[in-house]
Amino acid sequence: MTKLLNGNQVAMKIRKEISNEIVKKIVNKKQRVPHLGIILVGENHSSRIYVNSKIQECKKIGMQSTLIHLHKNIEEKKILEIINNMNNNPMIDGFIIQLPIEKHLNQEKIISSINPKKDVDGFHPENFGKISLKNTKSFFPATALGIITLLERNNINIHGKHTVIIGRSRIVGLPTSLLMSRKATFGNSTVTIAHSYTKDLSFYTKHADIIIIAVGIPNFLKGKMIKKGVILVDVGINNIHNSKKLLGDIDFDSVNGIASYISPVPGGVGPMTRVMLLKNTLHAALHYRIK
Numbered sequence: 001m002t003k004l005l006n007g008n009q010v011a012m013k014i015r016k017e018i019s020n021e022i023v024k025k026i027v028n029k030k031q032r033v034p035h036l037g038i039i040l041v042g043e044n045h046s047s048r049i050y051v052n053s054k055i056q057e058c059k060k061i062g063m064q065s066t067l068i069h070l071h072k073n074i075e076e077k078k079i080l081e082i083i084n085n086m087n088n089n090p091m092i093d094g095f096i097i098q099l100p101i102e103k104h105l106n107q108e109k110i111i112s113s114i115n116p117k118k119d120v121d122g123f124h125p126e127n128f129g130k131i132s133l134k135n136t137k138s139f140f141p142a143t144a145l146g147i148i149t150l151l152e153r154n155n156i157n158i159h160g161k162h163t164v165i166i167g168r169s170r171i172v173g174l175p176t177s178l179l180m181s182r183k184a185t186f187g188n189s190t191v192t193i194a195h196s197y198t199k200d201l202s203f204y205t206k207h208a209d210i211i212i213i214a215v216g217i218p219n220f221l222k223g224k225m226i227k228k229g230v231i232l233v234d235v236g237i238n239n240i241h242n243s244k245k246l247l248g249d250i251d252f253d254s255v256n257g258i259a260s261y262i263s264p265v266p267g268g269v270g271p272m273t274r275v276m277l278l279k280n281t282l283h284a285a286l287h288y289r290i291k
């Protein structure tokens with residue numbers, strides 16, 4: 001029987017840990033609660049849903065959040081000004097820019113203008129580079145951190161295991177590959193990154209002990225592509241015809257009974273990602289707050 005990697009359950013536990021830490025290290029010392037800023041550009045339907053859920057997460061554990069919602073035609077210069085204000089605002093501990101952003105905006109320039117000490121998404125080149133080093137003080141991108149924490153808290157051993165990651169995005173595939181293969185207590189996995197140019201994908205997936213998939217194609221990974229006992233992590237969130245139904249990148253029915261574990265969609269990686277953003281924001285408040 002395939003067991004579920006229940007992200008809701010693990011996230012709830014971590015939420016409690018964060019909330020206890022906020023009380024002990026911040027509220028009891030009469031300091032203000034951590035404050036997350038969110039910049040949203042335009043009207044992307046999925047982005048609005050993600051941003052709303054991030055705001056709700058903050059509320060749940062008593063963190064403050066501020067949303068700055070900008071028009072889709074906003075000039076790059078104006079966004080850089082807003083970022084500069086957030087960088088210098090002592091009342092904001094960390095902030096993110098919800099991706100993707102509109103095509104006329106230079107994403108690299110915008111992300112690079114965030115103060116690395118407030119970059120709670122961990123996307124700034126300085127933080128991104130530190131993922132591969134043994135640096136535990138910087139911010140790790142929330143989805144990557146959520147995935148390895150979900151595996152760790154389910155006592156899944158990744159050491160020496162062959163992990164195949166399908167997708168090499170900045171948000172998921174690339175940072176997850178670095179965290180999984182790091183020389184660290186929870187790391188040392190042998191990682192293969194597959195992507196849209198990979199030939200004979202099934203060759204790799206059939207030899208994988210762990211598969212992490214983030215391609216945005218519903219039901220892409222099928223039972224015939226995997227070996228018995230594999231651990232599956234589904235990062236896909238595919239909204240079918242803008243309905244409320246969410247589908248993952250894994251064809252759940254066809255892998256059921258073959259895989260040993262699978263993270264469901266919804267309720268797997270999603271809640272872990274949201275709670276890791278809170279963890280990064282707490283980290284910013286504890287270590288980098290301008291006093």
Ligand code: GUN
Pocket residue numbers: 096097098099100121142143171273
């Ligand atoms: N879009 C999808 N996932 C993410 C994320 O983790 N952070 C940001 N900023 N945008 C996203």
